[in-house]
Amino acid sequence: MRLTWWEKRWLEAIFEGFAPPRADAAEGLLTPEPGEVDHVGRFAEMNEHASPIAKLGMHVAVHLVGLAPVWTGTKLAGFDRLDEEARVALLEELMEHPFALVKELSWLMKVQAAMTLFGTPSIRARSGYDRGREEKMPVRLRVKKDGSMKEVA
Amino acid sequence: MGLFDRLRGGWVYEDDADYVIVGTGAGGATAGKVLAEAGHDVLFLEEGPRLKTKDRPRDAIGALSGSMRQAATQTTAGPVPIPVLQGVCVGGSTAMNSGIIWRMPEDVREDWITNHGLASLVDEGELERIYETVEEDLEVSPTGDDVLGGNATLMRQASEKLGLPGKPMSRNAARCDGKGECLQGCPGEKRQSMDVSYVPRAMAAGARLSTLCRVEKVWIEGGRAVGVIGSKMDRHTRKPLGRFRVRARHVIVSAGVVHTPIILKRSGLGGLVGHRFQAHPGAAIVGRFAEPVRMSYGATQGYEVPMRSRGFKLESLSLPPEMLAARLPGVGAEWQERVANLDCYTQWCAQVRMEAKGRVVPGPFGPLVFYQPTARDLAKAKEALVLICRMMFEAGAVEVYPGIGGIPEVLRSPAEVDAVEAQKWSPAAIHLVASHLFGTACAGANPGRSVVGPDLQSHEVAGLYVMDASVFPTNMGVNPQHSIMAVTYRAAEQLALRGGARQAA
Helix, strand or coil: CCCCCCHHHHHHHHHHHHCCCCCCCCCCCCCCCCCCCCCHHHHHHCCCCCHHHHHHHHHHHHHHHHHHHHHHCCCCCCCHHCCHHHHHHHHHHHHHCCCCHHHHHHHHHHHHHHHHCCHHHHHHHCCCHHHHHHHHEEEEEEECCCCEEEEEE | CHHHHHHHHCCEEEEEEEEEEEECHHHHHHHHHHHCCCCEEEEEECCCCCCCCCHCEEEHHHHHHEEEHHHHHEECCCCCCEEEECCCCCCCCHCCCCCECCCCCCHHHHHHHHCCCCCCCCCHHHHHHHHHHHHHHHCCCCCCCHCCCCHHHHHHHHHHHCCCCCCCCCEECCCCCCCCCCCCCCCCCCCCHHHHHHHHHHHHCCCEECCCEEEEEEECCCCCCEEEEEECCCCCCCCCEEECCCCCCCCEEECCCCHHHHHHCCCCCCCCCCCCEEEECCCEEEECCCCCCCCCCCCCEEEEEEEEECCCEEEEEECCCCHHHHHHCCHHHHHHHHHHCCEEEEEEEECCCCCEEEEECCCCCEEECCCCHHHHHHHHHHHHHHHHHHHHCCCCCCCCCCCCCCCCCCCCCCCHHHHHHHHHCCCCCCCCEECCCCCCCECCCCCCCCCEECCCEEEECECCCEHHHHHHHCCCCCCCCCHHHHHHHHHHHHHHHHHHHCCCC
């Protein structure tokens, strides 16, 4: 799925809005380090085989949220120009929006953000998801050259 | 073959067979196995690739984009799109489902006999014999306590406390070791999906398999099916490389409920092709527990609460972390706190037997599925989801996330569930997903009310058969894989007997 340069900037900012990256992670929060997640690359990979309608929907969603600061009256700028606090507040507003279309497309962005975030092996490892399995069976995840994961006993 | 096809020519691949089978899911693989073991020359054509288990990605992105149709973005058309999940690889949807096995309920069988004239297809004694054979072949057994895992065990506790009719699921995975990766392809090939069971068995009996072959239409001459025409696809881009044709004495279309009617329509069949699309759409609720649940260990789906009289079935459903995280409420620090403890959640879903009927038609970018649940369907879904919320608190959840628009994102007590139940839910509020699909080329004795006869041969075109869930005249209220296999097994046995000895096409 091809994205324009401004779509890439918005996409990165939107996904980082859901889980803002920090060099100094706060206790009890799952915080990506800056540059740890390849949001744009994973997003493109994920949507390579998507249906034409779904691809169109993704572009619409990126533009809807990317331009949300303007049409909500927050700021005359794209989403990437907001600071961290404003990004979180705006995403919260969009996820609770009275128009179902806005809410659904914002939720779609959150689904995609979760996919790219937890598709990153180091983030998955910190989430604790695999703890139960590690105790039951000696399984480790190895990162392959292409970035995908492989189980090894 | 039309004039356009003759002029276009340039075939990159040509072949012939006694039987060409379009699709390798539960229907196609079963038909191929029966026919090949009866000594017939069988050629499978599969649109997707053959995925070796060791090469299948373990992350959700890779799993969805590599083996599911349109990377799981296929949806119904209309104001409230419902994702429609289908596999597109050798094994079809059986290569990523949870292997849940249910025999066809007796009331469904009686309805098919009484109202659709299918007595010979669903003969009680014959089906019983076939069920036993398939269950032995696919190592069907109830999920053992050792691999139930935390997610299913908590559902069992809640079910027992509330006196609900729950039970461990029967699955085609007797040797399951609880890795919880059915969606990504069972790592140890413990689940007997078609790609590791009936397709290899058919090939051991002489069947051939051509992958990345997308069949576009049935080749018809003089009112009889004589083969299929389609496009050979590139493995990576999934774009057409060139056209192919296969001659055959019999054509069996098993491309699934969405694509079978499209192939039939492109081949010139009309009537009720594409009509009577039905489904068991479902939705899921997530619960948070104070102690680790450890969803990552255990059968992907291990426990169920069948409530057919109420029109739904509840199931435990473990998800990969990417999908689980997307279901948790919050943005920023609130979400980051929740996703930092991904081992503390359960997810249980409801599959609803809906009365709504839809239609599949060809569209500019692929099939269009028009389907809209009725008000009664949504009322059943609401009843099921409210019950799941109550079960989660009964099991000890500290927070429940309904994921339903217009009601609170987080419930913290059973009293809040009562309040939610009293609220009116908007029709678009429930995020439904459909994976059990039925109809679109229904079987029946009356040609005016069906597409194929009780032998699953087209009423319009001799030598053309449909063998997948498209032929089901109704949905069932239980997981369909076993019934698809039983019905196609029965029809393929009858066809093998009629087809006589091996004969070159």
